Amino acid sequence: MSIVYINSAACISVQDTLSENFSEHLKPENSTQVLKAIEPNYKEFIPPAMIRRMSKTVKMSSVASTLALKEAGIEKPDSIIVGTGMGCSQDSEKFLKNVLENNEEFLTPTFFIQSTHNTVAGQIALGLQCHGYNFTYVNTSSALEFSLLDAKLQILDGEAENVLVGSTDEKTDRIMELYQLSNTIKKEENLPSDYLNSKTEGVIWGEGSSFFVLGKDKNESSYAQLKDIQITNKLESDETEKFIREFLVKNNLKNEEIDAVILGFSGDSKSDIYYKKASELFQNSSLLYYKHLSGEFNTASGFSTFMACHILKNQEIPEVMMINDIKKDEIKNVLLYNHLKGDDHSLILLEKT
Structure with a gap:
């Protein structure tokens, strides 16, 4: 059976994973209820006029996907597959807020259009002018795994040679409030969190965007x-x-x-x-x-x-x-x-x- 290679990997996370020697500077985070991703200078990757119209998860994904493609030496993949649990929840919140504040009248469609889960994959494809297979998996914590499986099958079936696969999720204020009310997020009194021997329920929430290029051929950048x-x-x-x-x-x-x-x-x-x-x-x-x-x-x-x-x-x-x-x-x-x-x-x- 043919082999599928991971030929590049790029990640934006609460660690400085875009720096060259990031593994030497990894810092455990156990005392904050919600963690914020370390974001790059988006102006280096995205035109300023577009940045204003992009939610955080779209911006993170645009940069991570650009870096992944660059490392793999691929200008345009055959397919783009993205996995996400919550999608563009920032724009979803903005749209719902507008609905309430404007009594369901005179609504601009922008936030609604950009609130769908497949916005990320669509925006990447538009930027690359990629007209190939474009799919988004929304399977809570296994969204990336389904995306990788889809990409693997495409390559093994000969339908694609190089597939851009990503995963992305952002934190938003309202959803974090709901997670705190449902005890999904750890209570302040249960911090700092003991990850290996915890006696309390709940987690410390994070966010991030990771992208990989899967290919049928091994190259110098293969991981x-x-x-x-x-x-x-x-x-x-x-x-x-x-x-x-x-x-x-x-x-x-x-x-x-x-x-x-x-x-x-x-x-x-x-x-x-x-x-x-x-x-x-x-x-x-x-x-x-x-x-x-x-x-x-x-x-x-x-x-x-x-x-x-x-x-x-x-x-x-x-x-x-x-x-x-x-x-x-x-x-x-x-x-x-x-x-x-x-x-x-x-x-x-x-x-x-």
Whole structure:
């Protein structure tokens, strides 16, 4: 079977992931309820007249996608696929606010048009004049995984050679208020958050945008091979071991052949039990976590995929991500496991190129 390569990776997050040596300056964030992404100088990438009309998630995605394409040496991809949990919620809030303030009269359509989830993929395509396959997945925490799976199938079926795949989500004031009311976000009195041994429910929320170019050919910038993806909506905690074992058997791998496992510990005592069950399977692997660096959000797995790509390419694991002290001489296979509040479980298997 043909191999699918991840040929570039770009990420805007609450860390300074656009800088060259970002892995040396990763800082855990455990004392703030909601984290803000470190944004670039958009004027360097987007005409000023357009910036004013773009929501935050569109701006972040425009920059991340531009950098991903540049690194892969691709001017125009064959397909553009974006995964998002909340879409352009900033413009959605603005539109609804206008509806209320103007008594449903004399509304400008701009915010409504830009509030749809597929705005990001559409704006990128317009900028590139790309008329190929353009699709948006809205599957809460597995939106990126569905996007990667779609891209992989397209490449293996010969329908595309290079696919731009991204994930993006932004925080907005009103939604954050609702998340606090529903106890999705940790209460002030439960901070700082202990991500690995939390006794309280709720998470620290984040935001970000991650983009990758998947291709059928390996090149100088290649990070990893995308070997396989597995997704399931519902899973009981005692089914975690079976879910992972069957995935490894499917890929002809034993537990000890997984060199590093990246787990989505979020500090939510109720749902982190899945990650604790998973970690018991890999006694001889490097166990890593990442949401203390990115925060929890619908497409946080974009940040972990970005980090996994760099770990495989550089053969180096940032100390701040380590749960245990096991380090392999060579990092060949990396397994990523993620879910959001116990739903939409996903596994991604990446292999060194």
